[in-house]
Amino acid sequence: MLSLPPPPAGLGRRARNASVALGAAAVLLGTASPAGHAQDGGGDGGDGGGGDLEQTVAPEEDNIAGEAVLNVGHVDIGPRFVDGEWHIHGRDDSQSPPVWRPLTDVVTQVVDASQQQAPEDPDFGFLDAEPGSDLFVIPQTQAPEVIWLGWNTQDPEVMERVNRGVTLTMHGVEGPGHFAVFLQNGDLGAPDVLWDGDEEGPQELWVDLNTHTHANWVFTEPGVYVVDFEVSADLITGEHVSARAPLRFAVGEETDVREAFDAGGGGPAAEEEEPAQESSATGPPAEGPEGGDTEGGDTASDEEDASLNVVLIAVGAVALALLAAVVVVTARSRRARRIAAATDAADTGTGPGRSAS
Structure with a gap:
């Protein structure tokens, strides 16, 4: 009441x-x-x-x-x-x-x-x-x-x-x-x-x-x-x-x-x-290598990881390019050897479909 x-x-x-x-x-x-x-x-x-x-x-x-x-x-x-x-x-x-x-x-x-x-x-x-x-x-x-x-x-x-x-x-x-x-x-x-x-x-x-x-x-x-x-x-x-x-x-x-x-x-x-x-509102500080708090620790770690990823991607791209070049060179080398062998056979008359006299 x-x-x-x-x-x-x-x-x-x-x-x-x-x-x-x-x-x-x-x-x-x-x-x-x-x-x-x-x-x-x-x-x-x-x-x-x-x-x-x-x-x-x-x-x-x-x-x-x-x-x-x-x-x-x-x-x-x-x-x-x-x-x-x-x-x-x-x-x-x-x-x-x-x-x-x-x-x-x-x-x-x-x-x-x-x-x-x-x-x-x-x-x-x-x-x-x-x-x-x-x-x-x-x-x-x-x-x-x-x-x-x-x-x-x-x-x-x-x-x-x-x-x-x-x-x-x-x-x-x-x-x-x-x-x-x-x-x-x-x-x-x-x-x-x-x-x-x-x-x-x-x-x-x-x-x-x-x-x-x-x-x-x-x-x-x-x-x-x-x-x-x-x-x-x-x-x-x-x-x-x-x-x-x-x-x-x-x-x-x-x-x-x-x-x-x-x-x-x-x-x-x-x-x-x-x-x-x-x-200013900030998130919890990151823990440093000695167990202490370091402001901005998470941000620095993220930037380092991103940089490492970029380097790995670049290295991988270069490796793939080199591998492709090796394949092309090898293929061309084999083709050149085949052409050279066919030319020699034609000069001696022993190419495919022919017999030596």
Whole structure:
């Protein structure tokens, strides 16, 4: 049964593929939870993992490397400049002060306490779930026992260097069930689907600078899910920057988080994301003679094989020509000997059909 709180005051605006920031009120799939809503802009204080979405991101917040399983508290996905380069990080404020973690180092665990029942409302048909069936939900409003996952564009250097806003793109998702992210206003409006795992192709979402937003992340089955995620923007200098990384989830407490870390390529020690300014798709490197990797090894080997084939064909053609010449010369030599023998016989009168006198 869908239960919705009254719409909060000062509700922010949101837009998909537009120049308006995201904002929405809470959606409750089943039981009640603390009131709260996504809103635009940052406030004067950090939210400390609570329901208040007003926060300020300090420029001195640390970047922390190393595996981390995040299953409680408040985490925002967002772009951040690290040593002048554009990256996707997760801002984890389960500790104080908050820290930023590379997305490649993180698995978001969705605990069993997140389970709710799929509503009967046909507006929720995009969830691909039978009404009353169990769903795993990271809610738009904070629940004390469940990770509270959102996104922000509040890194100080991002706000200083980016032109207007950023684009969040889901390129696809792998997992045992259906995945969707949506917002819902508190005025009984229909859910606003931001990302749907059934849709093909990139799904883009525009987010203004200095925005902090939370939404509903829904999984229909337990297991490992990997979202192919990208954050891109145009800088005030005219330069385009982008970074792409796997967003990994271990849904259900029986799901092995190690399996989630190993899914989707890369890993904690892998190079994070694509290059900030440009990227190129390449196949796996070939193994060199010493067992090392050599770029372009397959291409060089193919060229050598092709050259060898050309040489063998040329040698064969020459050999055939020589053989043909030998045959012709031999035939002519035999014919010449026959003609010479016939001439000698004619001179002596002992040719065929004649007898010596």
